Amino acid sequence: MIDLYFAATPNGLKAKLFLEEAQLPYRVMPISLSKGEQFDPAFLAISPNNKIPAIVDHDPVGGGEPVKLFESGAILLYLAEKIGRLIPKEIHGRAEVLQWLFWQMAGLGPMAGQIGHFNVxxxxxxxxxxxxxxxxxxxLYGVLDHQLADRAFIAGEFSIADIACYPWIVPHEAHGQNLDTFPHLKRWFDSMATRPATLRTYQDVENVYAPKHAISEEERRVLFGAGKRA
Incomplete structure (x- = not known):
């Protein structure tokens, strides 16, 4: 069993999407970011950066103590290696997946997150x-569009690269982007959206980039300020 500490942000949805694709048994441990639950000492013991997602794998390969892990990219890589799928074992294919995973972590996620913040x-x-x-x-959307021009998935075969990127394209309207401008990306996005695991992942999930009702100054402080940590 895997405990998934979760809120419906793109990074949280990356981890959930992997677990649905892999059909690993997991339970969701909701974390209310606006209430500051990410600063609770019990959660900080798992995710010292006070961010979601985080996991606790109670059945690690080889047995032993549960594995605690934060950072969505590290979680995807760990879980792919745990099940022996969704990342190639062959060196060239593995390198291809890893570079796109790190591209998402270092580029697409931070930049899309910033425009989502300033727009919403x-x-x-x-x-x-x-x-x-x-x-x-x-x-960055253009980079991904070019990569997808001659392939169905980002690294050739379906992998954690696709799982990492998809939740960051879902809020494209909040990012000020029109997918019709990126035809290869749009084709991939539409294909990803119809996968059974994607449908399960997004069922009844809050759209955190929907036009927001007013949030209180306290919620704003907790979400984007210093939070509760001294």
Missing amino acids: YAPEKVPYAIDRYTRETAR
Whole structure:
């Protein structure tokens, strides 16, 4: 059994999507970010960076003590190696998947996250930031579109690269992007959206990038400020 500490952010959905694709037994441990539950000492013992997702694998390969893990990219890699699927064993294929996993972690996620913040959550419009992150996110969408021009999946075969990237394309409207501008990316996105595991993952999940109702200053402080940690 795997405990998944979860909120419905793109990074949280990456871990959930993997577990659904792999059909590993897991239970969701909800973390309310707006209530500051990510700062609870019990959660910090698993995820010292006070971010979701995090997992506890109670049945690690080889037995022994449960494995605690934070950082969504590390979780995807760990779980793929645990089941021996969704990342190639052959060196060239493995390298291809890893570079796109790290591309998502270092580029697509941070930049798309910034424009999502400034478009949806920021208390005031900041034109320079909106322009800067919209343009950079468009560039990254273009990189992915080019990669998908001659293949069904990002690294050739379906892998953790696709699982990592898909939840960051779901909120494309909040990112200020029109998928019709990226036809290869759109084809891949539509294909990913119809996978049974994707449908299960997103069933009854909150859209955190929907046009937001007003949030309180306390919620804003907890979500985007110093939080509860001294």
